Amino acid sequence: xxxxxxxxxxxxxRQAQRAERRAAILEAAMELIAERGYxxxxxxxxxxxxxxxxxxxxxxxxxxxxxxxxxxxARDRWDLASSAAAGPGSLGTDTLAQLVDxxxxxxxxxxxxxxxxxxxxxxxxxARAFFESRFRAVREAMxxxxxxxxxxxxxxxxxxxxxxxxxxAVMDGLQLQWLLDPEQVDMPAAFRDFVALLAPATGxxxxx
Amino acid sequence: xxxxxxxxxxxxxRQAQRAERRAAILEAAMELIAERGYxxxxxxxxxxxxxxxxxxxxxxxxxxxxxxxxxxxARDRWDLASSAAAGPGSLGTDTLAQLVDxxxxxxxxxxxxxxxxxxxxxxxxxARAFFESRFRAVREAMxxxxxxxxxxxxxxxxxxxxxxxxxxAVMDGLQLQWLLDPEQVDMPAAFRDFVALLAPATGxxxxx
DNA sequence: GTCTATAAATCGATAGAC
DNA sequence: GTCTATCGATTTATAGAC
Numbered sequence: 001x002x003x004x005x006x007x008x009x010x011x012x013x014r015q016a017q018r019a020e021r022r023a024a025i026l027e028a029a030m031e032l033i034a035e036r037g038y039x040x041x042x043x044x045x046x047x048x049x050x051x052x053x054x055x056x057x058x059x060x061x062x063x064x065x066x067x068x069x070x071x072x073x074a075r076d077r078w079d080l081a082s083s084a085a086a087g088p089g090s091l092g093t094d095t096l097a098q099l100v101d102x103x104x105x106x107x108x109x110x111x112x113x114x115x116x117x118x119x120x121x122x123x124x125x126x127a128r129a130f131f132e133s134r135f136r137a138v139r140e141a142m143x144x145x146x147x148x149x150x151x152x153x154x155x156x157x158x159x160x161x162x163x164x165x166x167x168x169a170v171m172d173g174l175q176l177q178w179l180l181d182p183e184q185v186d187m188p189a190a191f192r193d194f195v196a197l198l199a200p201a202t203g204x205x206x207x208x
Numbered sequence: 209x210x211x212x213x214x215x216x217x218x219x220x221x222r223q224a225q226r227a228e229r230r231a232a233i234l235e236a237a238m239e240l241i242a243e244r245g246y247x248x249x250x251x252x253x254x255x256x257x258x259x260x261x262x263x264x265x266x267x268x269x270x271x272x273x274x275x276x277x278x279x280x281x282a283r284d285r286w287d288l289a290s291s292a293a294a295g296p297g298s299l300g301t302d303t304l305a306q307l308v309d310x311x312x313x314x315x316x317x318x319x320x321x322x323x324x325x326x327x328x329x330x331x332x333x334x335a336r337a338f339f340e341s342r343f344r345a346v347r348e349a350m351x352x353x354x355x356x357x358x359x360x361x362x363x364x365x366x367x368x369x370x371x372x373x374x375x376x377a378v379m380d381g382l383q384l385q386w387l388l389d390p391e392q393v394d395m396p397a398a399f400r401d402f403v404a405l406l407a408p409a410t411g412x413x414x415x416x
Numbered sequence: 417g418t419c420t421a422t423a424a425a426t427c428g429a430t431a432g433a434c
Numbered sequence: 435g436t437c438t439a440t441c442g443a444t445t446t447a448t449a450g451a452c
Binding site for chain 2: 034035036037039040111114115117118119120121122123125128131132135136139155156157158162163165166168169170171172173174176177179180181184185189190193194196197198199
């Protein structure tokens with residue numbers, strides 16, 4: 001009951017302790033990046049919030065770039081978990097609207113994503129490749145979802161492939177306006193307004 | 209013809225020389241911020257590209273923050289000049305589409321705006337107030353323009369006030385996707401697709 | 417108005433003890 | 435695995451000569 005204790009309890013094993021440390025560091029990093037942006041966030045500040053020294057942090061993430069990639073992957077897993085909760089194959093505008101609702105309760109997470117994605121367009125940014133491939137994948141997923149929900153022809157003569165980048169753009173653009181001015185921008189309502197534009201049977205002509 | 213020369217030529221006066229210096233510094237700053245982002249852009253690098261020392265630069269812009277605000281104001285003047293060229297009171301979706309066309313030829317300028325606007329949502333950012341009031345003003349201008357062009361009722365039951373933030377969001381969101389992947393994202397075409405969604409007479413129902 | 421020199425702080429990262 | 439100590443580079447900004 002002494003030396004063997006390290007590997008005894010399920011939540012106290014070496015592997016589990018390591019995972020907890022990493023999780024604490026990632027949470028601290030995500031918060032600070034959301035507050036201050038990636039460049040202004042120092043490893044020392046992340047370490048302090050996570051409750052260890054800068055060098056203890058560097059044992060888990062050897063460089064600042066490694067930490068950044070881990071933060072992005074963690075955020076992606078959160079998104080995926082939210083989508084998966086709605087059931088497999090059910091990705092539609094309803095699920096997306098619920099994701100926007102969820103985002104409206106988590107400004108820190110949204111800020112992390114907004115700041116990092118825009119920052120990534122600069123030269124030699126460590127997250128550039130991540131966001132480039134992520135946007136490509138999201139556009140393709142949106143096109144598939146739009147086709148499943150509305151079929152081949154959308155209002156304005158659009159195809160699902162041409163509407164997909166607009167859907168992604170609206171989500172990102174609304175996040176920016178909402179982060180800057182949450183009192184004036186009702187992000188969830190605005191997103192549903194856009195969804196109404198995409199629904200082919202929503203036009204009001206001929207009703208009066 | 210010696211000491212008095214400084215103020216002799218119309219384009220060589222003290223005032224004019226000062227203005228030229230400031231313009232050169234602003235242009236260098238805008239380029240570097242577009243390439244590297246605001247945080248990674250050092251005053252020394254801006255000074256070098258503008259052809260003077262870092263301390264010479266600080267004579268014209270006493271802090272980095274002063275320089276940033278000047279860059280934002282200069283970019284706004286460029287935008288205004290582009291819009292004004294179309295004639296007074298003519299702000300409509302056509303003019304906006306032309307602005308998007310113009311932006312598609314100036315990735316550096318677009319990058320400056322995209323990176324700075326997203327960066328501004330972080331705590332105590334020097335450009336925060338600028339973007340907050342700018343977005344508010346742009347939304348209001350868009351609502352006025354949409355009302356003038358389409359009247360009170362838009363597709364999906366939207367009002368001009370509710371469509372305005374969507375219009376702004378699409379422009380910003382498309383810029384981000386286009387900056388990351390210009391080969392895959394046709395920004396001008398995608399924006400015109402969105403305009404087609406807003407035009408009440410564009411629906412295809414009843415035509416077949 | 418522009419320069420040289422330098423202050424003062426902070427950064428990411430390494431070395432080595434425990 | 436976490437710590438103390440510290441290096442070396444870079445940053446913004448100031449002081450003062452010309």
